[in-house]
Amino acid sequence: MSSMSRYITNVVRELPPSGIRKFFDLVTQTEGVISLGVGEPDFVTPWHIREACFYSLEKGYTMYTSNMGLLELREEIALYEQKKINVTYDPENEILVTVGVSEAVDLALRALVGPGDEVLIPEPCYVSYTPGTTLTYGKPVPLMTYEADEYRLRPDILEQAITPKSKVLILPYPTNPTGGIMKEEDLKALVDIIIKHDLIVLSDEIYSELTYEGEHVSIASFPGMKDRTVVFNGFSKAFAMTGWRIGYACGHPDIISAMNKIHQYTIMCAPIMSQQAAIEALRHGEGEMRKMVDNYNYRRKLMLSGFREIGLTCFEPRGAFYCFPSIKSSGMNSEEFCERLLQEEKVAVVPGNAFGQCGEGYIRCCYAASVSNIEEAIERMGKFLSRHKKG
């Protein structure tokens, strides 16, 4: 142990670094890479939203806002969620504006999870839920989801994992990294189990606008579920606003006020310029957003069909902007596949096991890339695969 690391707390020292970070360093050392490894839109924030932010700065909006966020923004969020998921939230005390959904998830875990409490996390999933749980001394319990089920959470798998200590279920749909979604009937099958075992649901709906078949449905909209669900959403994915770090949580006033207690001591409030931009996005951003979604959808089909043509099996993702093909036919594990693909063909994709052990044997490929880059990357991957076909 080096001289200063002995001062770091055990829980942080033992936290594994993100599997993505390791791969990031490798990619930045290579020149001329086509990257399908990003986790954000390839659009810049629509101009009218950026312009609204300049205007607010010109007018001198450079100060703190209320801890909960600008009331004007919370009112817009309430209207949006009412329309989107058909659940009514009171802007006064049921909505908290946060620094991205990442902060909101952290706040909820810290407010709800104590030592020994179990948090049920469907995997493969976004990288922060498990460490977030560990940091509150809770116990992360992975729930396997499978390609054969299109990465939906099966009720039998949920029920088997529940113990008297189970407290929170995370439902991150549409899912990064698989693009899986939960349809109305899939969610309905979970509701009785959730109520019977008195679970709280953290529903991370950041990719909800990027649903390509049917409408996004939230678990909060089922009878008896509103109070026991915290809905997270934000602006990063739908409005191409990742760098603005602006999101929110909606839920029961008791939970939101507990989250706000932590938020006020650690963050104070989300940046006012991002909040002003978010108001503009909700008021006037739908047209641009729909165009972006159509555009992702075209590229989704392009990537999916390209993978199938070069012999990769891939379930059809119906949300987010990722494909999650199986690379088992190569005989390599995920990390080896990604490292060699990068070295030999200069294509960056993310190893599936960075999103949980059951992502082993898969890779995450983001189709928020230009058409020419997607086509070029698939061609290179095709060459790579024909060189390395097992047997």
Place this chain on the structure above:
Amino acid sequence: MKLEKKVLHLLERDAKLSPKTIATMLEEDEQKIIDIIKKLEDEKYILGYNTIINWERLGEDGVTAMIDVKVTPEREFGFNNVAERISRFPEVRCVYLMSGTYDLSVTVCCKTMKEIAWFVSHKLSTLEQVQSTTTHFVLKRYKQDDFLFEEPVTDKRLVVSP
């Protein structure tokens, strides 16, 4: 016409998309897309394809002028005859009928200012319907058909992120 419109929107953004790519993106048969594009071309919904080039960067010193033209409309034909006549000059790139203080907006591209001056004085002003012209020379192009000239579009994202 719904599918045709989708094809047109895709081609309007990027004329280099192959029929195969378009077919995949729209989940259609490639031959069907080829037929649609041919039909749209034949029926002049697609008038042509061109390329937006930053000639200034290559040091080419062409001159562009936008000329406001007041004309006398003709019985039966209104502005159409004279507008079509002006459109036939090869140096004329765009002709629009405008509301407001003048009638036609004519965009002209030539090698030198002299050539534009000669075109205005010898060809345009001498048409009998033309009452007057006001010529504005373009000093610098910033944006054309969706493309910014100054700022090259680069991907500023981290190469790998969660």
